[in-house]
Amino acid sequence: MKIAILGTRGIPNHYGGFEQYAELLSVYLVKEGFEVTVYNSHDHPYRERTYKGVQIKHIYDPEKKIGTAGQFLYDLGCIMDIRKQNFDIVYQLGYTSSAVFNFLIPNRVTLVTNMDGLEWKRSKYSSKVQRFLRYSEKLAVKHADQLIADSYGIKAYLDEKYGCNSFYSAYTADIPGAYSVSYPERLALEPGQYNLLIARMEPENNVEMIIRAHTDLPGQQLILVGGTGTPFGKIMVERYGAYPNIRFVQGIYDKDEINSLRHFSRLYFHGHSVGGTNPSLLEAMACGCNILAHNNIFNKSVLESDALYFSDEKELQALIMGDHDAFFEKSRKNNIVKIETQFSEDHMFSLLKEKLIDCVS
Template sequence: MKIAIIGTRGIPNHYGGFEQFAEYLAKGLVERGHDITVYNSHSHPYQESEWNGVKLVHCNDPEDKWGTAGQFVYDLNCILHSRKQNYDIILQLGYTSSTVWGWLLPRKNCIITTNMDGLEWKRTKYSKPVRNFLKWAEYLGTVYSDHWIADSLGIQDYLANKYKIPSTYIPYGAFPFEAPSVEILKQYDLVPYGYNMLIARLEPENNVDTILEGVSKASIKNPFLVVGKHATKYGEYLKNKYSSSKNIHFIGGIYDINALNNLRYYSNIYFHGHSVGGTNPSLLEAMASQTLICANQNEFNSTILEDDALYFRNADDVRKCIETVRKDQHTPYVANNLHKIKHIYEWNNIIDQYENHFRTIYSTQHEIQSNISS
């Protein structure tokens, strides 16, 4: 099948979860014999027209000049380009800045399937008008798509109850990490299991502030790594607020998956504060990295982790966790989460599910067309 993926800043990943997902999915589908194109921002660091057999189309992206408005222009440019191609299927990732152009998608000759992502309108970083817009954009995603994918059972239930639409449940994936090396720790002057960490976009709904407040109050002052881009307004706020906590280290974004896996593996506790959305890719990667997880208490996290994690609701919970918990006390949690990755969330399983989804909607469409023709 000839399949295009839109809705990301491009691959290889230099940004976030959807980009990492698109990278693995596109490469896996090419290895299964499909013709895959991923749309990239023109400013993406990787400027070649192909990556591991995946075709790349670079479209003008004025986000660096226009801010958020530039995302809408970029998505429009991607969609306009897709209209001139002969794709069998377009996989649209998310809806925040693309579904306003949904009426321009080439739905007459191409099947559109959309990963509806999480509940973007719940993100507290957005003003009320923006959140209202995102609710509308979410609705448009249900109108201008032929099929829908939910990355968590909670999102699947939400789509069924809110919009009465059926969706296919396919979570994100991860590759098991079982070859640790302490070499990466030398770069950060760390010792195995002598530090704690988090990996996240520095945004309010990821509970970074809550976690860091607990870290600052803890009597144990082991190093705490904050991995994520911090050259933002909220990032600057957090750095200023916790500047007196010398054990908190803002080390920026890291996109080397081997480095991330090793940092997670050798941490004492990995904090996962995400509270909005479906199955977060970084949570599955943490499980695959054999780290001990302390997660924000919410249905999206508990559905995946079940009883194999520690949970927090507030800064005091974080403080207590840092002061009392050691990774070696909870080895069954770590082992059970790795087992889930291997048997449920392993990337090849997820890619198989996407391929099956594509085959099903492709064959169904052609059967309908054949019946109409006859």
């Protein structure tokens, strides 16, 4: 079976969740005997034509030159190339800039779309863009032969709103083999003496709420890992960069390094509020982090009772200053069991593989 994966900047991962997912899934499917092609942006740092058996197609991506419109042109370029190929399945990650072109995908191809989160809820978008994203969501549902929901919260939303039967398939994570204190020490961090947030600098990730909860707590050091080049990221640095206990660190993509930072943190914050199952959250669970999460259905469907939840700055401050050692000792173990059973690569990808086979049978 020939499968194309599009909707990311490409593999290996140098950016975020969908890229990491595409990398892991494509390599897994190749090992299972599938022929897999992943579409990469032309300026992706990996220049080879194959990656661990996965075929790589580089398509011109003008996003850096012309901004958001470039995403649409990149997706259009990928789809136009797909029309020349002989794929059985096109696995589309996201829909925001590609759904308007889905009518160009040949009818002989089975289109499987991973819907990601509720993109139209992101406040960084204007009301006009939010209306477009709602429209794009409808188009994605209309043209897809199978919808994939990466959380039970997203599945419930899709099935209720559109009367469909989406397939639940979340991201995966592995338990790291070892951790090294040398990684936090490189950043002059003492194990157990810093709090950690790993996220894109976007309002919906409640970055500012988490920062503000620390500004009145000078004894609590907060490390923020994520690119600050976005407009919101620049605002956060301008507002809070001078606080001695608030420290911005750019994206870290070395798995050993980022996992060690997670493992040796005192508290780990997950403020995401509009997406599905976030891979960074699963990795925090796998690393045995003490997790404080924003109180919403997406996070609760993953963490269940094995996290402390906050809805506002005051709640978060109280949790930061509280003594929760007994709770975290239990929750860390429970979350690791979840990773080993519910969110392991073998478990999640084997179910998805069978679904993909079923889609074309």
